[in-house]
Amino acid sequence: MRKILFTLIFLIQCNSFKSWKYLPENKSDETYIYIVSHGWHSGIVLQNENLGEELKFLNQIFGKNPYYEIGWGDKGFYEAEEITTKITLKAKFIPTPTVLHIVAVPTSPENYFSTSELIQIPISKKAHKILNEKILQTFKKNRNGELIKTRKGIYGNSFFFEANGSYYILNTCNTWTAQTLEEAGLPINSILTLTSRSVLSQTRDAVLSYLCCKN
Numbered sequence: 001m002r003k004i005l006f007t008l009i010f011l012i013q014c015n016s017f018k019s020w021k022y023l024p025e026n027k028s029d030e031t032y033i034y035i036v037s038h039g040w041h042s043g044i045v046l047q048n049e050n051l052g053e054e055l056k057f058l059n060q061i062f063g064k065n066p067y068y069e070i071g072w073g074d075k076g077f078y079e080a081e082e083i084t085t086k087i088t089l090k091a092k093f094i095p096t097p098t099v100l101h102i103v104a105v106p107t108s109p110e111n112y113f114s115t116s117e118l119i120q121i122p123i124s125k126k127a128h129k130i131l132n133e134k135i136l137q138t139f140k141k142n143r144n145g146e147l148i149k150t151r152k153g154i155y156g157n158s159f160f161f162e163a164n165g166s167y168y169i170l171n172t173c174n175t176w177t178a179q180t181l182e183e184a185g186l187p188i189n190s191i192l193t194l195t196s197r198s199v200l201s202q203t204r205d206a207v208l209s210y211l212c213c214k215n
Helices: 002-019 058-062 075-079 085-093 125-138 173-183 196-213
Strands: 030-037 042-047 067-074 096-105 117-124 149-152 157-167
Touching: 030 125, 030 196, 042 096, 042 125, 042 173, 042 196, 058 096, 058 157, 067 075, 067 157, 067 173, 075 096, 075 149, 075 157, 117 125, 117 196, 125 157, 125 173, 173 196
Parallel strands: none
Antiparallel strands: 030 042, 030 117, 042 067, 067 096, 096 157, 149 157
16 A cells, blocks of 8 residues: 555656756756745755856855855845834735845855755756846846845845845745746746745655656
């Protein structure tokens, strides 16, 4: 019975593999990213070597680091020194301006985010380029085409930057994470993906289908 159940699960996962886009053409075309969850908020962690032309400017801002964490969210809530009921309600029910939070990660994500949930995701280089472009498009720029840095970030070597898009109850930081992964070709459904738990659950399923079916 257990063998039959395992086989059914395997077939279901493999069948979902058809939803993956931009698969690696070979082993050398495979790279990876991370998804990190800090409880209520999720972010994407990229390797420095995969920043490409799109995001290589991060090294000029932070100095060269092996990894970068990128998250998106409500400006007032994200940057607040003290979270009040007014700020929370405004973030949930009124479309508000947003920011990107960029953190320079000086060591392995496993060590740096040792108290957070972390998932490594294999993707192709083409998928990574699309993901980089999506992130670049999220940065808001001034009239001179420059990024708009607002203030120092929450932890480590980090900064906030003004971002495109509005935050509200149906478009959360986790929705942005899911949308970015979905656009890069992962079998993620970003619609009503509002929590980090949902992002992690879909990511685990995506990785399982990739690993069990890529061959």
